[in-house]
Amino acid sequence: MMAADGPETVAIASGQVPVCWRRSARARRISMRIDARSGHVILTLPPRARREDALALLRSHSAWVAASLARMPQAPRWHDGGEVLIDGRPHLIRHCPDARRGVWIEDDVVHVSGDAAFLVRRLSAFLREEARVRLGAALAALARQAGLRPTRLSIRDTRSRWGSCTADGAIMLCWRLVMAPPPVQHYVMAHELAHLRHMNHGPDFWMLVDRLTPHRRAAETWLRREGGALLRDMQE
Template sequence: MTLRVPRAGGDPVLTLPRRVSLSEGRAFAEAQAEWLRRATSRQIVAQPVDAGVLLPVEGRPMRVTPFPIRGARIEGNSLLIPGNRPAAPVIQAFLRHLALQRLHSACDGFAADLGREYRAITLRDTRSRWGSCTSDGRLMFSWRLAMAPPGVLTYVAAHEVAHLAHMDHSPRFWAQVEALMPGHKPYRDWLRRHGNELLAWQFRD
């Protein structure tokens, strides 16, 4: 039996094996009442993306500002968006493009340092992981990394590229991450502490 509280909000999820009855599952959940209370208190309230909000872009709060332009761009502390289009899809596309640019640059450099090649980079809006690496060298990342400080995105890139050499989380793997990005631990810790804040942003109209 497992009990999970989504980091970005939502109801707790209880998963039961087939042989376990619903009453047993309910008793298990009730026994975890204190843990549930603490876990739900740490959830971040969902924040819709719209004009006027302060949205993090590469770790900096940007005021989303409608403007008579054709495409989104940053000017000073503002994220300018076309005033005649819905904000959320425009901003999501902007962040995806930014993430892909930054990740390609970081992964290319780390792969060259490692002496390995990756096959492709894809972006998704994942809930449980910030990146992954398949056995055939395909790298996947969350485009929400574009909202995190640049060092955090770079760390996740180093982490996944290191998997090209070590498909595990052994001491050798972590030594490889450190070799690719010395001093990576503060960025790893930032993601653990603040990752749920990135997941809380809702890109829906």
């Protein structure tokens, strides 16, 4: 798949929207979706499809595009004096330009040293490491309790999925999950661990999930309402 470097601003009936173009040898028709992280409209074209036809599709769905973009949650804004969620709790962000400690937490305050231009990048890297440590320990504990043995854990930055489990037992968790409340984290980990026994979403799978965690319903509701904001690209 080939992608353009950045979004192109396209005028439609509802206003101007950012559009990213994709060419895919596997695509059989022109498709359109809204990227949950960036808020861009993604137009995917088969190799020989014309841009004009893709634009016609976009403009014929102008109302849907406008409504979808309006429903998207606001991206978190990270700046000195702002807040970042860790385990679902807001932590004050304090920029410490003269410090030499990187990023550290004291009394629900996240201190970020260095140039302000790199605050978002440094804070993101810090949270990824926190996710590796915190989520890794929690997953290991839940797996031991359940008698399940994942082959490995990877922490990634995914665009739509909070986690996944492969047929060989490898579990992936999105690092942004570290910003969610612990019951939500517990549910996502239970969901992926359950796939070690059931690589489907059948009744036996959901029965196992419910045995592993009491948080399923509340967590699913939280993820529907709040999860989208955590998947958005962070802004200063």
